[in-house]
Amino acid sequence: MSALTHIPVLLHECMDGLNIKADGVYIDGTFGRGGHSRQILSKLGPNGRLIGLDRDLTAVAVGRELEKEDPRFSIIHTPFSRLADVCEELDLVGKIDGILLDIGVSSPQLDDGQRGFSFDKEGPLDMRMDQSAPKSAQSVISEYDEKQLSYIFKVYGEERFATKVARAIVRRREEQPFTNTKDLAAVIAAAIPGKPTPKHKATRCFQALRIEVNSELDELKQALKSAIGVLAPQGRLCVISFHSLEDRIVKTFFREESEGEKVPSSVPLTSAELDRLRRQTATLDTVGHAIKASPEELALNVRSRSATLRVAERLAAGD
Secondary structure: OOOOOOOOOOHHHHHHHHOOOOOOEEEEOOOOOOHHHHHHHHHOOOOOEEEEEEOOHHHHHHHHHHHHHOOOEEEEEOOHHHHHHHHHHOOOOOOEEEEEEEOOOOHHHHHOHHHOOOOOOOOOOOOOOOOOOOOOHHHHHHHOOHHHHHHHHHHOOOOOOHHHHHHHHHHHHHHOOOOOHHHHHHHHHHHOOOOOOOOOOOHHHHHHHHHHHHOHHHHHHHHHHHHHHHEEEEEEEEEEEOOHHHHHHHHHHHHHHHHOOOOOOOOOOOHHHHHHHHHHHOOEEEOOOOEOOOHHHHHHOHHHHHOEEEEEEEOOOOO
16 A cells, blocks of 8 residues: 555554453454554454444555455444444444554654645645545644634643744734645744754644644544443453543543442442442443553654553443
């Protein structure tokens, strides 16, 4: 398909987290270039099944080739937020033994300048994970007002100088429209005070634009909620995140779903009764602690340095 390659992050840790059964049914919610999917398939028996989801048309094309090679695999062009709909259509609600979500942008998307994700390579202001979607970085940069731009840079990019950057973008586009990533990155960098640093000054704002264009945080929240409804008892949910906003959402979700129903302190219940209530109302049980890439993986793939894997298991009612 392309010379652009992708090294799957935390590959063996994900396989351990999924606790794969030979005849199980699994979902790779972020197929990408199929690195994780191929490893899952290598652990499945002839009756196992793997469904890949991706909203990137290039990734789906790679998945179509894998479909031809392996009848146990199928690919669907859809965002992972539609997990519940997909499982309902396939009559798999409550029958999924494991779900893997590898959140964020992939190496092939970053490395292909024409996708517009990178400030290092000149390309169009695109950033769409689904190339058929209407909203792009170009439309956000061209149409959002200063207040809207400042908000996404501050909230999604955690950029200290969000207001300065938004003002600079609006001022510049009034004189000349933005046409490419390098141009935008230069304006952002010039608006942020201080000397150049090893981490490009446009990094946070490009992250914010990507999240806004693809509604990434809302997609993640919906996918996590959907996963609970489609997992079988003892089914595993593995989520890899790459920045604090994503990881905070996953961590909070896992904690809340493992704590069960909240009871006001004024309600007179014993500790045993509270524990019983938690077991009856909790839906997930976290498995281990957050997992980071090993020194060996970091030496092979520097992009794994920011990856965090969290794993949870679906509880049966009354567990």
